[in-house]
Amino acid sequence: MEKHRSFCPVNLTLEVFGDKWSLIIIRDIMFEGKRYFRELLQSEEKIASNILTDRLVMLEREGIISKADDPGHKQKYIYSLTEKGIDLLPIMVEIGAWSIKHRPVDLKKHKHAVDLVKGGKELQKEIRKDLVKQHIK
Amino acid sequence: MEKHRSFCPVNLTLEVFGDKWSLIIIRDIMFEGKRYFRELLQSEEKIASNILTDRLVMLEREGIISKADDPGHKQKYIYSLTEKGIDLLPIMVEIGAWSIKHRPVDLKKHKHAVDLVKGGKELQKEIRKDLVKQHIK
DNA sequence: AAAACCAGTTGCATTTTGCAATTTGTTTTG
DNA sequence: CAAAACAAATTGCAAAATGCAACTGGTTTT
Numbered sequence: 001m002e003k004h005r006s007f008c009p010v011n012l013t014l015e016v017f018g019d020k021w022s023l024i025i026i027r028d029i030m031f032e033g034k035r036y037f038r039e040l041l042q043s044e045e046k047i048a049s050n051i052l053t054d055r056l057v058m059l060e061r062e063g064i065i066s067k068a069d070d071p072g073h074k075q076k077y078i079y080s081l082t083e084k085g086i087d088l089l090p091i092m093v094e095i096g097a098w099s100i101k102h103r104p105v106d107l108k109k110h111k112h113a114v115d116l117v118k119g120g121k122e123l124q125k126e127i128r129k130d131l132v133k134q135h136i137k
Numbered sequence: 138m139e140k141h142r143s144f145c146p147v148n149l150t151l152e153v154f155g156d157k158w159s160l161i162i163i164r165d166i167m168f169e170g171k172r173y174f175r176e177l178l179q180s181e182e183k184i185a186s187n188i189l190t191d192r193l194v195m196l197e198r199e200g201i202i203s204k205a206d207d208p209g210h211k212q213k214y215i216y217s218l219t220e221k222g223i224d225l226l227p228i229m230v231e232i233g234a235w236s237i238k239h240r241p242v243d244l245k246k247h248k249h250a251v252d253l254v255k256g257g258k259e260l261q262k263e264i265r266k267d268l269v270k271q272h273i274k
Numbered sequence: 275a276a277a278a279c280c281a282g283t284t285g286c287a288t289t290t291t292g293c294a295a296t297t298t299g300t301t302t303t304g
Numbered sequence: 305c306a307a308a309a310c311a312a313a314t315t316g317c318a319a320a321a322t323g324c325a326a327c328t329g330g331t332t333t334t
Binding site for chain 3: 019020021051075076
Binding site: 075 | 310311312313314315
């Protein structure tokens with residue numbers, strides 16, 4: 001039985017990403033190239049394995065990522081972004097822009113984020129193309 | 138003593154907005170023209186008064202909104218967006234766009250959101266100007 | 275003077291999160 | 305082949321956040 005607090009666009013997004021971890025996972029898959037549980041566990045912010053499990057299940061249920069067996073390693077799974085997940089790129093970029101302007105971002109450590117924000121729609125389009133290549137089919 | 142999980146742009150944004158309510162409040166101030174506690178309490182999603190109090194304090198502490206006495210009503214306070222708050226507009230628009238594309242948004246009820254997304258950067262610039270006029274100085 | 279309004283506050287039950295240890299099975303190493 | 309390391313979780317439990325309803329002290333309206 002699915003239930004929504006409302007059918008407002010902002011709310012419907014918060015119902016998926018309104019927590020401290022979901023977008024961290026998306027960030028690591030999208031920008032750090034992480035594809036495995038163990039890799040995602042290594043985030044700078046130190047996500048706990050039970051939370052990671054919970055979020056991966058939720059993100060898969062919501063159609064934002066997909067999970068597939070790793071060919072050649074029976075107990076490994078590879079996580080991919082779906083198109084719905086890749087479509088989060090513009091949100092991530094705007095979040096980056098706001099954060100760089102208004103929060104104490106470590107600019108040296110996150111130069112790639114600065115570049116992405118400065119790169120505009122053209123760079124975004126390229127990154128999107130790479131993501132599609134890496135994640136979709 | 139302030140402490141961050143990391144100095145990544147995405148994380149630093151989540152440290153402020155990584156919950157189910159903060160952006161709902163921003164939405165109501167930004168797009169619904171709400172300025173008072175009682176008005177914000179009337180959100181469609183039914184925020185509880187203690188949560189609202191908590192988030193307004195946090196958002197003010199983070200410099201995203203400001204709180205001022207209402208002239209001519211001793212116990213009323215008026216909440217305004219700061220420039221930092223108004224700068225969230227592009228994030229809200231991208232959230233709206235993603236949600237309209239991928240989540241079960243009620244398009245009839247939220248036609249203004251559809252318009253905003255379709256309006257592009259020009260409309261966004263106008264809305265920004267209105268917000269500055271209404272909220273800053 | 276009474277009723278309604280205002281911005282919260284309080285108390286308490288439920289839910290979510292955080293952390294460390296453990297589990298079940300699979301690969302790799304010596 | 306046996307032992308160690310790796311993989312994706314699961315479990316148990318304490319702490320923090322959330323949700324809900326009732327209440328508070330004061331102000332404005334009727």
